[in-house]
Amino acid sequence: MVRRLALAALLLLATAVVAPQIRAHEASLGVLEFREVRPGAFIGRWTMEPAIGASRVDLHVPGHCFLRMPQLICGDKGLVGPITITNLGVNMSAVLLKIIPMTGASRSYTITTASPVVSVLAAGTPTLQSWIELAGTYVNYGIDHILLGADHLLFVLGLIWIVRSGWRLAKTITAFTLGHSISLAAAAFGLIGIPERPLNACIALSIVFVAVEIVKQRRGEVGLTARYPWAVAGAFGLVHGIGFASALAGLGLERRLLPGALLFFNVGVEIGQLAFVLLILALMWAHRRLNAVLPRWGDLLPAYAIGSIAMFWFIGRLVRVLGVT
Numbered sequence: 001m002v003r004r005l006a007l008a009a010l011l012l013l014a015t016a017v018v019a020p021q022i023r024a025h026e027a028s029l030g031v032l033e034f035r036e037v038r039p040g041a042f043i044g045r046w047t048m049e050p051a052i053g054a055s056r057v058d059l060h061v062p063g064h065c066f067l068r069m070p071q072l073i074c075g076d077k078g079l080v081g082p083i084t085i086t087n088l089g090v091n092m093s094a095v096l097l098k099i100i101p102m103t104g105a106s107r108s109y110t111i112t113t114a115s116p117v118v119s120v121l122a123a124g125t126p127t128l129q130s131w132i133e134l135a136g137t138y139v140n141y142g143i144d145h146i147l148l149g150a151d152h153l154l155f156v157l158g159l160i161w162i163v164r165s166g167w168r169l170a171k172t173i174t175a176f177t178l179g180h181s182i183s184l185a186a187a188a189f190g191l192i193g194i195p196e197r198p199l200n201a202c203i204a205l206s207i208v209f210v211a212v213e214i215v216k217q218r219r220g221e222v223g224l225t226a227r228y229p230w231a232v233a234g235a236f237g238l239v240h241g242i243g244f245a246s247a248l249a250g251l252g253l254e255r256r257l258l259p260g261a262l263l264f265f266n267v268g269v270e271i272g273q274l275a276f277v278l279l280i281l282a283l284m285w286a287h288r289r290l291n292a293v294l295p296r297w298g299d300l301l302p303a304y305a306i307g308s309i310a311m312f313w314f315i316g317r318l319v320r321v322l323g324v325t
Helices: 002-021 127-148 150-163 167-188 196-218 229-249 255-289 296-322
Strands: 029-038 041-048 066-068 071-073 081-085 094-100 107-112 117-120
Touching (some): 107 117, 127 229, 150 167, 150 196, 150 229, 150 296, 167 229, 167 255, 196 229, 229 255
Parallel strands (some): 029 094
Antiparallel strands (some): 066 071, 081 117, 094 107
């Protein structure tokens, strides 16, 4: 009894210290717009600033351009060439760069932590080069989003802990992928919509559910996830997919870029998720090879850790939903 109380106290302390530091997929996004006011001359402004502000962002423009915000002068060559933000990840996770010329269609580029440089293309640039730019940007953004999204990764970790390995795990992860891919597409195209704050609370609650299922399994009970892991993974995948869509919605993408951005973003998410699954399976394999034996109470430690952090998130997000200060 004393050991259990000590374990509970330790988990509460760790949760209070660690959970606030985990980002849980709520990214800080910025939107920077350059509007052409005369040939080769632009006015720049942040149309969407992260809560922490954009003043520390270090922006580098092509060598033939001169920047002193809000003015950007590029002369006869126009605004073409590399644009770089060197310190992303310090103040924000992504910036959507919008260029609005005096004539012709506007152009949008996304700068992320993994892809801090974009090449602004001149009008009439071959389509293939545009697709290469789009693919590189959004695959990297998808990888960043899933690997920085601790809540999504904790849910996947819970599924792995219950199913362990084999074809059942492959089907379970596939079901989660299909679920969040379907809802991601539907939400990105505006077919469904759920307010972000209640959605985030539901995502946290899904992790608590899986943690409880792990405890049941370790006590010899057969929970819903153990019986039908692919059904549970697919159902909660629908919820998590809408959470993924919020990352794209926050960027304010042009409609014409949305299908390609959605495809490449989802590819990036799957790459990051697969890398995480392989890492966890490798650690589990190494644990078995070492024949490490944990105390009986230690087998429940991951479930309680996952559940404690997720409940901390759920309470915090519920408070935001209810508007309690």
